[in-house]
Amino acid sequence: xxxxxxxxxxxxxSGSARPGSFHRRLLIETLKxxxxxxxxxxxxxxxxxxxxxxxxxxxYGDYLLIATGTSRPHVEALVEACTAEAAAQGMTVLNSEGxxxxxxxxxxxxxxxxxxxxxxxxGYYDLEGMWLDAKPIEIPGAxxxxxxxxxxxx
Numbered sequence: 001x002x003x004x005x006x007x008x009x010x011x012x013x014s015g016s017a018r019p020g021s022f023h024r025r026l027l028i029e030t031l032k033x034x035x036x037x038x039x040x041x042x043x044x045x046x047x048x049x050x051x052x053x054x055x056x057x058x059x060y061g062d063y064l065l066i067a068t069g070t071s072r073p074h075v076e077a078l079v080e081a082c083t084a085e086a087a088a089q090g091m092t093v094l095n096s097e098g099x100x101x102x103x104x105x106x107x108x109x110x111x112x113x114x115x116x117x118x119x120x121x122x123g124y125y126d127l128e129g130m131w132l133d134a135k136p137i138e139i140p141g142a143x144x145x146x147x148x149x150x151x152x153x154x
Contacts, residue, residue, distance in 0.1 A: 030062050031062075033089050033091060034062075035137070035139065036089060037112060038051050038065055039139070041081060041082060042142050044081045047069070048068055048122075048142075051066075051138075052135065054131060061113045063111065063137070064127065065082075065115070068117050068122045072118070076102055079105050092109065104117050105117075
């Protein structure tokens with residue numbers, strides 16, 4: 001699904017908490033920002049990046065961007081790439097957690113929430129499994145996720 005294809009579907013769910021054309025325009029702009037962050041992670045070789053629209057389920061954000069880094073330096077590089085891209089887009093970091101250990105880093109950009117995990121943590125917390133009803137958004141250049149719902153790393 002491309003951003004252009006998404007323009008016609010965004011916010012159209014009958015259960016949307018924030019319907020209307022203004023919200024659709026805002027959501028489309030936020031989607032473009034989220035896709036730019038995702039593309040920055042793809043360039044840094046993120047493992048299994050996933051972008052989920054959660055607009056109909058939560059009030060604190062519209063998109064979850066989830067990815068895996070292979071090591072602490074890789075997680076740091078992914079987070080830094082997103083932070084640099086977000087700054088270039090005028091996005092603000094509202095909060096950030098987990099950078100001390102880089103096992104699971106959460107960065108809150110407002111309407112886009114970034115989760116970057118090391119492999120064991122991603123499998124253990126299984127955010128994709130928690131958000132099975134969320135709408136997945138295709139990330140250009142990314143390989144489809146190999147993490148099945150309910151996956152727990154040993």
